[in-house]
Amino acid sequence: MCETVCKKGFGMTESTHHASAVSVGESGVLVLGASGSGKSTLCLQLMSLGAHLIADDKTVLTVFGDEIWAKPPEKIAGLIEFRGVGVLTAAYTGAVIKLVIDLDQCEVKRLPELHNTVILGQTLPCLYRVENPAWPAAIMQILKHSRKNPT
Numbered sequence: 001m002c003e004t005v006c007k008k009g010f011g012m013t014e015s016t017h018h019a020s021a022v023s024v025g026e027s028g029v030l031v032l033g034a035s036g037s038g039k040s041t042l043c044l045q046l047m048s049l050g051a052h053l054i055a056d057d058k059t060v061l062t063v064f065g066d067e068i069w070a071k072p073p074e075k076i077a078g079l080i081e082f083r084g085v086g087v088l089t090a091a092y093t094g095a096v097i098k099l100v101i102d103l104d105q106c107e108v109k110r111l112p113e114l115h116n117t118v119i120l121g122q123t124l125p126c127l128y129r130v131e132n133p134a135w136p137a138a139i140m141q142i143l144k145h146s147r148k149n150p151t
Contacts, residue, residue, distance in 0.1 A: 013120055014062040020080075021054035021070045021097070022046045024143040028054055028070050028095030030061075030119070033103030038129075040081055042101065044088075045136040047080075051143075053090040056080040061097070063120050068097045099142060100126040114149050 020031045020039040029046070031039045040056055047053060055072035056079060062069045071094035072078070078092045100117050105128035117126040125147075127139070 014060060015120065016073060017059050017061055017119075018057065019059045020056045021059045021095075022051040023054055023070075023093055023095035024051050024140060026095060027098040027143045029099045029101060029139065029143060030059065030068075030070060030097045030124075031101045031103065033101075033129075036083075037103040039103060040083075042103070042136065042139075043080060044082060046139060047090065049136060049140050051140065053078070053080055053092045054095055055092070061120060063122065066122065068120055068122050068124070070095055070097050097124060099139075100124050101129075101139070102126055103129045105129060106131070114147070 017030075020043045021028055022043050023029070031042055033039050043051070043053065043056060054070045056076065058073050058076060060071050060073055062071070072092055078089055079087050080090055081087050097119070100119065102117065107128040107130050112128075115126040115128065116123050118124075127142075130138070
């Protein structure tokens with residue numbers, strides 16, 4: 001998922017990933033998935049519920065201490081593509097990634113265990129795709145509050 005355009009200096013690592021990202025307050029969500037998997041669709045759904053665009057399709061991630069900061073590449077800042085409609089403009093921001101969504105994995109359990117993924121050496125909570133129209137609302141709730149471990 002990572003096109004390592006890594007830059008090292010001052011104790012930080014920066015790389016560009018094939019991912020989209022949005023934020024709710026200071027909490028960012030990184031959306032991973034193959035081309036055409038629905039990254040932009042999910043981000044637009046989250047934006048319609050109050051999230052703010054960070055980046056679409058390519059996201060620059062930088063490690064600062066134990067946090068991963070996300071920002072857009074300059075050339076596509078404030079742009080999000082929706083197939084069949086075109087390129088849309090939006091206000092954009094940067095944020096610390098608090099949650100990862102993996103659209104290439106499907107959740108099949110009603111009450112799944114908590115998943116994690118490692119990005120740039122940092123362990124982050126991860127959700128798998130859920131085929132339910134209320135899924136974006138559930139993601140917003142997690143970003144605003146939290147998720148309880150089912151065990």
